[in-house]
Every structure is written in C-alpha cells, then in structure tokens.
Amino acid sequence: MQDHPSGAKFSDTKPQRSLFERLTALISPEPENRAELLEILHDAHERSLIDADALSMIEGVFQVADLSARDIMVPRAQMDVIDLNKPIGEWMPLVLKTAHSRFPAVDGERDKVVGILLAKDLLRYYADESFNPRDMLRPAVFIPESKRLNVLLRDFRANRNHMAIVVNEYGGVAGLLTIEDVLEQIVGDIEDEYDLDDTEDNILSIKDSARGQRWRVKALTEIEQVNETFGTDFPNDDVDTIGGLVANHLGRVPHKGDVFEMGGLRFEVLRADARQVHLLMVTRIPPAPAETQ
Structure with missing residues (x-):
C-alpha cells in the first residue's frame, strides 16, 4: 500500500475536524443522559436539520425502552378469541367481522389459551370436510406483564412471532400484544383497510x-x-x-x-x-x- 505523504498509511488516517468543530465540541459537550440527547434532537428539529417524522420515530424508540407489556396490551376483556369447544360455525362470524390475521384459541375459558390460529388456515375448512382447527394451531407465546417492549420486539423478530399472550403474576391471562402494537409505539398508528372508525377501543x-x-x-x-x-x-x-x-x-x-x-x-x-x-x-x-x- 502506498504511504500517505505525511508518513502514515492512508487507511490509518482520520478526517481532521475543523477548528470550528473542535471549538463547538468544547462549548457544547456530548450529552450525558437521554434528556440532554432529546433536547439536542428537538433543537435540531427546530433548525430543520431533521423533520418531525424522524424526530417522532427517534422518540418512539426511546419510549419503547421505557414501556412494558402491561402499558399497551389489549386487555383480556377486549381480546377476540375463538373457543375450540364450540362448533366452527359459532365463532366463524367473529373471524369474518374482526378480520384479524390470527386469533388466540382457548379451551373453554380465556385463561386456557392452547395456541394461535391463523385466519388463512381456516380456508381449509371450506375444502376439507374433516377439518379440525386444533390441528392448525401454532404455539402460543406467553410473556409477563413486566416485559419491556424493546426486549419483546427483539424476541418477535428473532423467533418470527407476531403475537404474545400476556399473563399476570398468578399465571392468568391479562391480555395480548402483537408486533404491530409495538411498532406503532415507534412509527405511530398503522392503519389498514380493515381499521374502521370505531370508538369502542x-x-x-x-x-x-x-x-x-x-x-x-x-x-x-x-x-x-x-x-x-x-x-x-x-x-x-x-x-x-x-x-x-x-x-x-x-x-x-x-x-x-x-x-x-x-x-x-x-x-x-x-x-x-x-x-x-x-x-x-x-x-x-x-x-x-x-x-x-
């Protein structure tokens, strides 16, 4: 490798900061905590260095680290579940009405979640007379109410899961969370064609x-x-x-x-x-x- 004129190899050289940059670093030292960092980011937004969407997402990333599953979960009472003890015809209208992509499957009561049923797997119901939804179940993932959202998001990505069942300290079902719920804390509400203007939630x-x-x-x-x-x-x-x-x-x-x-x-x-x-x-x-x- 050809030597740099200064005597050092080119790969070892680092861009030299200007005098102004070095003086600025002395006057405005690096942030020592999250609050100072956010203050710098807000100042950058006010000076149009970053736009509002970028600032919002950065703040969302910080918030995900502070929130736990209990803070954003869908409470147990509002969960849309299917009861495998009932005939398919009884809960199929719920599947069609809510248009969710997956549903917790329970065995008689909400505390007995036995798996997750994907809505797409129900297509076989119309082609196979011997269709049994229990054979279509995917394993359910259970997490404590205190689980941090940043850790949960990492687990979702690593294990390719999209839904987790939240349980309380006694092992009872407290609610559920989806990967979309966590991502919405970062990028804002994610609406699709099935999101209606409904005030119930x-x-x-x-x-x-x-x-x-x-x-x-x-x-x-x-x-x-x-x-x-x-x-x-x-x-x-x-x-x-x-x-x-x-x-x-x-x-x-x-x-x-x-x-x-x-x-x-x-x-x-x-x-x-x-x-x-x-x-x-x-x-x-x-x-x-x-x-x-």
Missing part, C-alpha cells in the same frame, strides 16, 4: 392488581365520549379531542411521562411525539378523607 379499562383501576385513552378520543365515560364536564368549545384539551391545559405539546391532574382525574402521557400526544393513562383521584371533628 378509544377507552380501554385496565384492571391492575397493583395500581387499581386504570383506563388507557387514545388522544383522539372525543371529549364527549370522555365525559360520558368518566362523568366529567370537560368543555369542547375550543377543541374536540382529549389530546387537544390536554395540550391546552399544559400550554404546550405534551411530553411522554407528563403527569398532571384535571377534572378529578390523573393523566399520564404514555406516548407523544414532537407534534402531538397519542396515548394517555387515566386514573380517578380518590376523594380526600373527611376531616374528623
């Missing part, structure tokens, strides 16, 4: 043995629906959604981790990006104990 009730009753609320939920659910009286004169009301209350775009009280409810921001809030956790504020005379 805007507010999901979560029973947590450790923290009591909570509700996971989408920020795009209309204030009227929030008022009906929680018995509140939030105004909808200026904004239509609870996310807009939260932003007005804080006077800025909400940040992930923000916790505040409003209208007798405690709000925690579960997911937000540089432009808007996406997901909230809501709990009722217990009434103050009556003073004794």
